[in-house]
Amino acid sequence: MILAKEFNRSHFARDSDFTLSTNSAQPPTIVQFGANSPLELARASSLVVPYSSGVDLNCGCPQSWACAETLGAALMEKRELVRDMVIETRERLRQDGWAVGKEKDMDNPRGKSVSVKIRVHNDLRKTMDFITTVLGPEHNRHIDFLTIHPRTRSTPSSTPINAESLSILASTFGDKVPILVSGDVFTLNTLPFSSPLLTPTFSTKTTTDDDKRLSIPKLAGLMSARAILANPALYAGFDACPWEAVETFMSNVARCPLPFKLVLHHLSEMCAPGMGPVKTALLSKQERSAMMACGNMVDLIDFLDEKMPRGMGVLGSDGDGGGDGDGRMAGLRRDR
Numbered sequence: 001m002i003l004a005k006e007f008n009r010s011h012f013a014r015d016s017d018f019t020l021s022t023n024s025a026q027p028p029t030i031v032q033f034g035a036n037s038p039l040e041l042a043r044a045s046s047l048v049v050p051y052s053s054g055v056d057l058n059c060g061c062p063q064s065w066a067c068a069e070t071l072g073a074a075l076m077e078k079r080e081l082v083r084d085m086v087i088e089t090r091e092r093l094r095q096d097g098w099a100v101g102k103e104k105d106m107d108n109p110r111g112k113s114v115s116v117k118i119r120v121h122n123d124l125r126k127t128m129d130f131i132t133t134v135l136g137p138e139h140n141r142h143i144d145f146l147t148i149h150p151r152t153r154s155t156p157s158s159t160p161i162n163a164e165s166l167s168i169l170a171s172t173f174g175d176k177v178p179i180l181v182s183g184d185v186f187t188l189n190t191l192p193f194s195s196p197l198l199t200p201t202f203s204t205k206t207t208t209d210d211d212k213r214l215s216i217p218k219l220a221g222l223m224s225a226r227a228i229l230a231n232p233a234l235y236a237g238f239d240a241c242p243w244e245a246v247e248t249f250m251s252n253v254a255r256c257p258l259p260f261k262l263v264l265h266h267l268s269e270m271c272a273p274g275m276g277p278v279k280t281a282l283l284s285k286q287e288r289s290a291m292m293a294c295g296n297m298v299d300l301i302d303f304l305d306e307k308m309p310r311g312m313g314v315l316g317s318d319g320d321g322g323g324d325g326d327g328r329m330a331g332l333r334r335d336r
């Protein structure tokens with residue numbers, strides 16, 4: 001979540017909050033804002049869409065500082081304001097010359113999306129009213145898609161998502177707007193609900209008769225936060241982080257450097273036990289402590305080089321997966 005007001009006013013905020021690689025083709029990227037003013041959201045969106053596929057409004061952040069500023073989850077009590085923000089933003093992007101016709105502009109190179117991410121209320125009727133207001137007219141809805149995090153503002157993330165609320169909302173609104181779910185997407189094989197969306201494209205698990213999970217037919221997509229931090233290969237079907245994900249991450253770091261502390265943070269997540277049932281970790285606790293003690297990138301690459309299995313394919317070497325007894329990280333060093 002980038003704060004729209006600060007983003008509009010400060011080039012420091014823009015530089016530190018939004019950096020995108022220009023080295024290679026980008027996958028679709030949505031920039032999410034925290035905002036409580038139609039003008040601020042529209043302006044900030046106008047600034048980022050030349051570099052992103054769309055913008056999203058955060059109506060789910062439960063942190064007290066955000067709610068005190070009427071940002072994030074506080075907006076779940078301000079449905080007309082949310083509606084006005086997405087209307088003004090869509091109109092601003094249209095005036096800027098972007099294609100904001102939703103499905104009609106899906107393949108348009110100038111196509112941009114405007115979406116909203118929400119939590120649910122204790123009284124689901126309030127969530128229904130919220131969504132109805134924000135969607136607007138059926139023939140010309142105000143948002144491209146809706147992401148639902150089926151927890152209330154005060155539900156801790158240790159409490160499982162409310163799959164029943166999700167099911168009700170998806171069956172009520174799933175034909176009107178594409179719905180994504182956020183929450184407890186830990187592995188594709190252990191989702192807290194079943195959905196035809198997942199088979200056979202994603203999940204390797206086939207639905208069986210003894211599957212007790214709620215079936216949610218009208219889901220359009222999944223969002224993962226905690227689990228994908230620990231296992232960026234989640235959507236490739238991996239139940240735990242493979243070394244290949246660390247290799248890919250380090251190659252990207254070499255090409256598009258990140259602050260060193262951030263690199264360490266991501267590696268500490270990726271090398272620890274993840275969120276899914278498979279609790280194997282790439283590094284033991286002691287090894288992770290040793291990794292965190294690395295003071296610079298060269299030491300870190302040497303450390304990883306020693307820990308990674310040999311013969312995984314060497315960047316800058318044979319690269320055919322056969323290896324040459326020289327770890328991929330050594331290849332990385334040669335790249336620099």
Ligand SMILES: Cc1cc2nc3c(=O)[nH]c(=O)nc-3n(C[C@H](O)[C@H](O)[C@H](O)COP(=O)(O)O)c2cc1C
Binds near residue numbers: 184223224226
């Ligand atoms: C480190 C971290 C940062 C997050 N930042 C955002 C954010 O900027 N915007 C947002 O809508 N949700 C954010 N979330 C919430 C997640 O999008 C998600 O709704 C929540 O963590 C539940 O999903 P999970 O079970 O996949 O973690 C964040 C969560 C974590 C753990």
